[in-house]
Amino acid sequence: xxxxxxxxxxxxxxxxxxxxxxxxxxxxxxxxxxxxxxxxxxxxxxxxxxxxxxxxxxxxxxxxxxxxxxxxxxxxxxxxxxxxxxxxxxxxxxxxxxxxxxxxxxxxxxxxxxxxx
Amino acid sequence: xxxxxxxxxxxxxxxxxxxxxxxxxxxxxxxxxxxxxxxxxxxxxxxxxxxxxxxxxxxxxxxxxxxxxxxxxxxxxxxxxxxxxxxxxxxxxxxxxxxxxxxxxxxxxxxxxxxxxxxxxxxxxxxxxxxxxxxxxxxxxxxxxxxxxxxxxxxxxxxxxxxxxxxxxxxxxxxxxxxxxxxxxxxxxxxxxxxxxxxxxxxxxxxxxxxxxxxxxxxxxxxxxxxxxxxxxxx
Numbered sequence: 001x002x003x004x005x006x007x008x009x010x011x012x013x014x015x016x017x018x019x020x021x022x023x024x025x026x027x028x029x030x031x032x033x034x035x036x037x038x039x040x041x042x043x044x045x046x047x048x049x050x051x052x053x054x055x056x057x058x059x060x061x062x063x064x065x066x067x068x069x070x071x072x073x074x075x076x077x078x079x080x081x082x083x084x085x086x087x088x089x090x091x092x093x094x095x096x097x098x099x100x101x102x103x104x105x106x107x108x109x110x111x112x113x114x115x116x117x
Numbered sequence: 118x119x120x121x122x123x124x125x126x127x128x129x130x131x132x133x134x135x136x137x138x139x140x141x142x143x144x145x146x147x148x149x150x151x152x153x154x155x156x157x158x159x160x161x162x163x164x165x166x167x168x169x170x171x172x173x174x175x176x177x178x179x180x181x182x183x184x185x186x187x188x189x190x191x192x193x194x195x196x197x198x199x200x201x202x203x204x205x206x207x208x209x210x211x212x213x214x215x216x217x218x219x220x221x222x223x224x225x226x227x228x229x230x231x232x233x234x235x236x237x238x239x240x241x242x243x244x245x246x247x248x249x250x251x252x253x254x255x256x257x258x259x260x261x262x263x264x265x266x267x268x269x270x271x272x273x274x275x276x277x278x279x280x281x282x283x284x285x286x287x288x289x290x291x292x293x294x295x296x297x298x299x300x301x302x303x304x305x306x307x308x309x310x311x312x313x314x315x316x317x318x319x320x321x322x323x324x325x326x327x328x329x330x331x332x333x334x335x336x337x338x339x340x341x342x343x344x345x346x347x348x349x350x351x352x
Contacts, residue, residue: 096183096293100191103157103177104198 008047016040035080119151120202122222125192126156127185127275131209132163138207139172141215147222155195156209159188165209185275186296193279193287204279213276217316221278224314231283231309234269235276239315253337257298260341264348265305269313272298276316283309292347298340302347 019036022028046052057065124142128135135156142154156169160182169176177191189206196204205221207213213235221233238254257272275297279287286307292299304311 095181096187099179099181099183100187100194103179103191104194107175107177107195 002050005047005050008043012040012044012047015043035083039076119149121200122147122150122152122203122205123192123196123199123201124152124154124218125189125196125204125206126154126209127159127188127192127206128156128161128165128169128209129159129182129185129188130161130163130165132161132165132168134211135165135168135209136172138209138211138215139169139174142207142218143172145215145218147219150222153201155192157188157192159183159185184293186291186293186300189275189296190287190291190293193284193291196279197284197288201284202281204284206275206277206279208275212318212320214317214319217276220316221276221314224312225278225280228312229310230312231280232304232311233278234271234274234311234313235316235318236269236271236274236313237316237318238270239313249333253333256337257340260344261298261301264302264344265311267301267305267311269301269311271313272301276318292343295336295340295343299343299347302344306348 016037019028019033019040023030023033053065053068057063057068060068062068062071126135126138139154139156142152145152154172154174156165156174156176158166158169158176158178160179166176166178175195177195179188179191183191192206193204203222203225205218207215207218217235221235224230225233254271254273258268258270261267261269261272283304286304286309287300290303292303301311
């Protein structure tokens with residue numbers, strides 16, 4: 001096994017451990033972790049199977065294998081960013097509703113307090 | 118029983134202009150109508166909330182800054198939950214003279230439309246705003262005609278009257294950022310009747326417009342997109 005393979009595999013294992021730790025501590029929700037786990041699976045696959053990239057490039061008709069990596073990863077990152085924007089938009093809407101409800105409730109509550117006094 | 122009218126004043130840092138606006142509003146007496154004033158404080162950094170409370174109005178303090186649309190919608194929600202017949206949005210910066218309120222209510226009485234917009238362009242009187250801004254407003258007039266088929270000359274005006282049907286719809290669906298032109302698309306798709314009435318506006322007494330410099334380009338693009346998607350979206 002080549003040196004570079006050992007390094008990537010070790011880095012991968014550390015990455016998976018870190019993701020697991022985040023999930024266990026409740027800092028990362030599972031639905032967002034799926035993407036990261038899939039990423040590490042891919043990285044792991046290609047660190048064991050060194051020719052894999054060349055094979056894939058030949059199948060898809062890409063001349064230079066590294067270009068396939070860039071194209072694939074940039075596309076995946078864009079999709080994931082879009083997904084994060086969707087999540088942020090949903091949070092924005094939920095936040096707005098919560099803020100409105102809280103302020104209306106507070107007003108009602110103060111009115112009741114004033115009546116009692 | 119008199120009709121209940123809620124005057125919704127969305128405020129962000131308006132402590133300078135608010136007292137005179139509230140004072141003028143409290144002088145207004147309309148036979149057959151019971152007016153209530155609601156100040157929605159959109160997490161101001163100044164003493165807007167304290168100033169408003171001093172004037173004996175209903176004050177709702179938002180815990181986070183929601184933007185003008187979110188603030189107006191909070192007022193609309195209050196109107197819905199407390200069974201008001203009409204809600205009138207009026208800016209806290211003094212641009213919308215409170216005495217013009219009677220005109221809008223009377224217009225609603227005569228025509229029975231769901232939404233009345235106080236427009237500064239139907240008659241060329243009072244504050245007319247700058248050239249660039251008028252150009253933008255012209256553009257939105259065209260865009261509005263495209264999406265709603267309506268001739269609304271002052272689609273960015275925030276001086277508006279909502280009746281019960283309009284309150285019901287705005288409580289559920291009201292855009293948060295730069296809501297005025299976009300909301301017209303939402304309302305017209307919902308089948309509400311929208312009409313304008315001429316009012317005389319004044320230049321703002323204090324504070325700054327939320328739309329300046331590069332912001333205006335962003336404003337145009339954002340609002341155009343929002344209107345397009347509101348038009349396409351199934352209501």
